[in-house]
Amino acid sequence: MAVDAAHQQVFLSDPFGGSVLVTDYSGQVVKQIGGEAGAWGMALSSDSRTLYVALRDAGAIAAIDTATLQETARYDTGTGAGAYAGPTSLALAGGKIWFGYSTDAWNGALGSLDLSGAQPVVARGQGLDTFRGSPRLAATPQDPDTLVAAESDGNAATLAVYDVSTGQADVQAKRVDxxxxxxxxxxxxxxxxxxxxxxxxxxxxxxxxxxxxxxxxxxxxxxxxxxxxxxxxxxxxxxxxxxxxxxxxxxxxxxxxxxxxxxxxxxxxxxxxxxxxxxxxxxxxxxxxxxxxxxxxxxxxxxxxxxxxxxPQFATTVTVQAPASSPRNQDLTLTGKLQAPVGFGVGTTVDIWRLDDPTAGEGTLIGSATVAADGTFSYTDRPKAKGDVQYTVQYGGDARHTSAYGTVTVDITSD
Structure with a gap:
């Protein structure tokens, strides 16, 4: 499966029917894309415009436009085609499309497809001493130079981690069973x-x-x-x-x-x-x-x-801490934490509002703070008004979390 957020589509490969099925987010069929012999593993480009499909029975990788749902290109992997030859898994890492394939009935390897130049470049034959069959692959956009491959012959699995920053799969760790x-x-x-x-x-x-x-x-x-x-x-x-x-x-x-x-x-x-x-x-x-x-x-x-x-959306809370008092025109640091039964994604932020007179008005948006993986955040301000100043930290919510806010009041004293 591959999920396209830009068009709210789900792609499912059918290796034995030689097609890719497209549904919407409710599971209703949008289209069945035929002519994809041995469609197996898939990977979606970072901009969600292209779906790459490993075609085991064609010995190739297909590129499908996610807007038109038409195949726009096909790249020969040079592996040969069929159950013990063609590519079966894909992952995007190190600026390339990596694929796992079989070299024969008993062994597998890694290959890559580079589309960054004027002509596509295929490299094969990496990880040859590791896999007894076509390996499965995993990668993540946040750590683009790491590729993980795994394969099992039914008795014991082999896991391997590669650094692909140089264009080659340089093994960093390997473990059997x-x-x-x-x-x-x-x-x-x-x-x-x-x-x-x-x-x-x-x-x-x-x-x-x-x-x-x-x-x-x-x-x-x-x-x-x-x-x-x-x-x-x-x-x-x-x-x-x-x-x-x-x-x-x-x-x-x-x-x-x-x-x-x-x-x-x-x-x-x-x-x-x-x-x-x-x-x-x-x-x-x-x-x-x-x-x-x-x-x-x-x-x-x-x-x-x-x-x-x-x-469902999960209930979210915001806690905020600050000193009880702080001098005017001096750095004042707020700290706090977002909390919910499930975590927060990379790029989550909270808005910081300041109200110089807590008895009136809605305050002023003074900035935002990035939320760390553990939910914590901090923000530094230099308040100019004396007296009680109220800070409100506001989280807008998302598909998984309800909106929430927390407040703290600081006594701003003379310089």
Missing amino acids: PGTDGCTSLQDLALTPDGARVVVACSSPYYHQAFRTADLADDGRYTTSHYPDAVAIAPDGTIAAGIDGASSPDVYLFTQDDSTAFKTWDFPASSPYATNTLQPAGLAWAPDGSRVFAVTEDSGSSSLTLQVLDL
Whole structure:
């Protein structure tokens, strides 16, 4: 899956039907783009104008215009085509399109497609000593030079982290069968927005594991259940973890620092004798964090369904601290914190208002402050008026958070 926020579209690849299905945010089909032989992994350009699709059975990467929903270009990867040759996964990192492919029935490697010059340039044959099959890839725009690849032969997974800043995949860390309890049959992986951690879904153990990308050391776990098979991470860091289990919730939501889910979903089946299970790698976030998309299969009908899991806004609070008093025309620093059950995305800001006379008026907007990943912020002012000055910190809210504000009053004394 790939989610296009600019046009509010969801793209789903159909490798066996040779097409890409396009739906709107409600799950209604917009178009089926045919002629995409072995359409597998996908990646969306940073401006959301182009969808790149790995065409395993064509040995190529297709470029699709997200506005017209027409293929505009096709790039031969030089890998050959078919189940044990063509590209199956894509990720954008280091200014290139990286792809995972098979070199034969038993081995895989990394390749890249560079579209920055007058002619496309393909490079292959990286990571040859690591993967027993076509690797899955993960990257994040906030850490554009980091690429994570993973592959499992069904017994033990291999994870590798690469620095791709030079145009080559320079291995930074590698680990086979990672985790305290190993990693059997890896199904999916995702990077946190800052690129510091990778979360994996392996059929066993029965929880989702996290590893530091710096050295692939164990870095926590998320309590799910039998047969983890999907993971997706929102821009604000909220983790959606899914399983292929019939008797437990299908999807769990976590904040990064809490191993216990704050919300779960269970997909109903078409009959008491059927099951409705999440498909491998079957989770994706809307970029604004307002909903999760999930692909499920109902055993009663053997059909695939796109489930749209809408999220409510979560209550948000703002706390503000400042000195009880401060001299006029001197730096005065406000500190505070936004708090909610789910985190805040990169680029979140709060507005700072100052009211020199708390008994009248609405005050003046004097600036804004950037909110850190942990919700904290600070702002420095130089008030000129003496007496009680009231500061209000206002957060406007977003798709995941309600608006909120907090106030503090400071006694401004003589110079």
